[in-house]
Amino acid sequence: MVKQENAVVPTSTRACILIVDDDPKNRMALQELLQSSGHEVVLAASGEDALRCVLRQDFAVILMDARLPGVDGFTAARTIRERERSRSTPIIFLTGAYEDLPSMFRGYEAGAVDYIVKPLVPEVLTFKIAIFVDLYNKNAALTREIAERRRAEEHLRKSEENLRALAARLQSVREEEWTRIAREIHDELGQALTGLKMDLTWVAKKLPGDQKALNAKTRSMFDLIDSTIQSVRKIATRLRPEVLDDLGLAAAIEWQAKDFQKRSGTRCKLSLPSEALALDRERSTAVFRVFQELLTNAARHADATRIDIAMHVDSGSLVLKVEDNGKGIEESAMFSPKSLGLLGMRERVLPFGGSIAIAGARNQGTKVTVSIPLGLK
Numbered sequence: 001m002v003k004q005e006n007a008v009v010p011t012s013t014r015a016c017i018l019i020v021d022d023d024p025k026n027r028m029a030l031q032e033l034l035q036s037s038g039h040e041v042v043l044a045a046s047g048e049d050a051l052r053c054v055l056r057q058d059f060a061v062i063l064m065d066a067r068l069p070g071v072d073g074f075t076a077a078r079t080i081r082e083r084e085r086s087r088s089t090p091i092i093f094l095t096g097a098y099e100d101l102p103s104m105f106r107g108y109e110a111g112a113v114d115y116i117v118k119p120l121v122p123e124v125l126t127f128k129i130a131i132f133v134d135l136y137n138k139n140a141a142l143t144r145e146i147a148e149r150r151r152a153e154e155h156l157r158k159s160e161e162n163l164r165a166l167a168a169r170l171q172s173v174r175e176e177e178w179t180r181i182a183r184e185i186h187d188e189l190g191q192a193l194t195g196l197k198m199d200l201t202w203v204a205k206k207l208p209g210d211q212k213a214l215n216a217k218t219r220s221m222f223d224l225i226d227s228t229i230q231s232v233r234k235i236a237t238r239l240r241p242e243v244l245d246d247l248g249l250a251a252a253i254e255w256q257a258k259d260f261q262k263r264s265g266t267r268c269k270l271s272l273p274s275e276a277l278a279l280d281r282e283r284s285t286a287v288f289r290v291f292q293e294l295l296t297n298a299a300r301h302a303d304a305t306r307i308d309i310a311m312h313v314d315s316g317s318l319v320l321k322v323e324d325n326g327k328g329i330e331e332s333a334m335f336s337p338k339s340l341g342l343l344g345m346r347e348r349v350l351p352f353g354g355s356i357a358i359a360g361a362r363n364q365g366t367k368v369t370v371s372i373p374l375g376l377k
């Protein structure tokens, strides 16, 4: 390798031209011509030198003398073309006027993009080189843009993952909080009210029968205590139904459907698995909350008279179908970013690899299918 090119290997991504010629005078002339047009050049004195240079960096274009001692220009070009990174580096052969047609074909076969016959016309050469350098620069810009986009996509994917994890965490913290509050309301208020009722029973027994006004007052106090006990139970159950923790998802769904039917007057038809489900607490909670949301939606939007609820296990997944006979969800509402209830349901089952499919037809009701892979109990 000639001395200079060790010093001129560019570290920047600027387009660089490789000049391969065994004649020092030719090399020098080409170098001066190209450098004076503002190009960066690397010099190689032989085919072997050229291969070494190509291994070290990328070139916008290679000017290759066809006749070289040792590895000739054609062989060097072929080897360059075989390498993945330099597969599409343009190679221009420089040949003497004496070159015959068959050897020109050899050059094209070896991957030449052009031939320039010596003696060179500087304007023609610089014009051609400028085109390849421009192409190289555009390519480099495109490559940078692609890399930039990939980075941005990766960043977006990561932050989406983080947000999902955060949302799932918030959800489970909220669920724990509700469970705790439900237990405290149930235990502490429940106990206090029971104590109060016992005391009132004691007072009532002590009251003489002729104290009509006081007796009436204690009766209304009993009624008030009983209805407060009912309210406390209702509030605790709404926060976290005990049946879900005690008897499992199927029982909780049955209880919720019956309660819904009683309150809304909408008939609920149930088809639930008789055997126990191998579903952990987190998954059960997720499906149960989705179910509650679906009933709320049916009550608020469907105008339905009947809801069919079916749950079964299908190839390792729990499938819950809720179908109403109402007016049918609009297609636009299914995937609207404003449908936060639906979005929340999807996010609920996503951490477990679950999914929610919604279908609706005008005046033919809405059908929602929730499926969630079973976990170990």
Ligand SMILES: Nc1ncnc2c1ncn2[C@@H]1O[C@H](COP(=O)(O)OP(=O)(O)OP(=O)(O)O)[C@@H](O)[C@H]1O
Binding pocket: 297, 298, 300, 301, 302, 324, 326, 327, 328, 329, 330, 333, 334, 338, 339, 340, 341, 342, 343, 366
């Ligand atoms: N069973 C249904 N029948 C008909 N339309 C429905 C049904 N369920 C949902 N929709 C439509 O889809 C929309 C989005 O539902 P989503 O649950 O996301 O929001 P929402 O119920 O309006 O508000 P919230 O955030 O309180 O749940 C509803 O506004 C309604 O128009």
Ligand SMILES: [Mg+2]
Binding pocket: 293, 296, 297, 341, 342
């Ligand atoms: Mg809703």
